[in-house]
Amino acid sequence: MPESRFENVYMDLKNKIETQEYAFHSIIPSENDFTEIYNCSRSTIRRALAELIKRGYIQVRQGSRVRVIYEPVERNVFKIGGIESFKEAAKRNGFSYGTKVVKLEKIIADEEISARTGFKIGDELYDVQRIRYIDSKALILDKNYFLASVVKDLTEEIAESSIYDYLENTLKVKIMTSKRKMTTELATTEDKMYLELGDYNCLAIVSGRVFNDASLQFEYTESRHRPDYFCFEDTATRHRKRLP
């Protein structure tokens, strides 16, 4: 598996930071030093550093040197980040998990659905609802709509194991971009019926529109999380001049 050069540099630096070889608050070598250390051009180094900046590992300032701002953190919640499936996220956070399909039917998008999901009126969709169990507790209600012309022959078995495996490996759909929104809403009777909400009367909701390689939106997702098992992380940087 041939990896790109900047990827190798990125992985190596990330590792050195996570193992504290480059400790929190310390100053790491300059870009020019790195060109000799890794025997590559400055732009390759800069590409790797850009990835580290984006993920909150380092901080740079023109004229000054590069400092590490990464600190290890506790991971006892269900973190969301990047595009990943429920399975991947559960594994990464070290939880046992399960899925139960409570709905799987074909529908035609009406005006209400269209406005909510971004599909066109008249589009043929799969309407899938699944309950996600983590440590044997019903914590997430996943509501998905898939464009039937892209996601063909969706069955309960597929929905129960992993729709994303089916999409990527069987249908060869290439997931490219995902636009997500995070909100908090009052629990519906549906939420209360399916999930173990305890004292909470609200849920943390991640809704997203997913596009394939042809820029066609083929999915709308709504993940309704019990609040205490939800956490979204993000790193923002302020530039000389903020790009709007």
Place this chain on the structure above:
Amino acid sequence: MPESRFENVYMDLKNKIETQEYAFHSIIPSENDFTEIYNCSRSTIRRALAELIKRGYIQVRQGSRVRVIYEPVERNVFKIGGIESFKEAAKRNGFSYGTKVVKLEKIIADEEISARTGFKIGDELYDVQRIRYIDSKALILDKNYFLASVVKDLTEEIAESSIYDYLENTLKVKIMTSKRKMTTELATTEDKMYLELGDYNCLAIVSGRVFNDASLQFEYTESRHRPDYFCFEDTATRHRKRLP
């Protein structure tokens, strides 16, 4: 005010997309075309395109051409994005706003505060709590801790207008990186006392650690939002190989 080249290209393309000159789903010129259109190198074009990708305006795929995936959206909620102050966010979303300071005192960080905020035990901090009014409703409780050695002489007037103006313009503090977490928590008695929560018993919470140009964490913020006035947006892209 000299702007960088890629910034000009970025702004122009963004504009063309927002005004639908480059419409949703349409294909825009190739990178090589753009080098002639804007009379600059391909790397400059790529830098601009990278910004558009990051913000969910376009989608690219190797070998294929670049497509617009931007659609105008409604804005009736309090959107969060990038690093910006309450004032900036309120203005951008077109709301009237106000601030009331309910606490401003100097404290010394103990173990509990240290664990929660990332400051060291013994650090001298300003503890500031403010209620944010939007359209005359008390919707956000802002809890801030500032490192007193950086943020000197904080007064009620400053806290009531804009601490960030004071930081950037008077103290010349340069805000660089902000690591944020979004969670949902049960409302405390404090929340219920200060905010108009209606039926909600939860809040959407954005907590963040803010670093200055010397990579020193000088602020910890916790914004406690009434759920219906909160929304966070994000665009994720899936690469050939996801970088961990």
Place this chain on the structure above:
DNA sequence: GCCGATTTGTCCGTATGTATC
């Protein structure tokens, strides 16, 4: 406070690799 060395930021032109069409 100034100056020069260092470091990051921007930009260019070119070359080669790889996926798409």
Place this chain on the structure above:
DNA sequence: CGATACATACGGACAAATCGG
């Protein structure tokens, strides 16, 4: 298969900010 388009990489040049003497 060839042409096109994006991805990666190199090396050089100059600008802008920082920092130490």
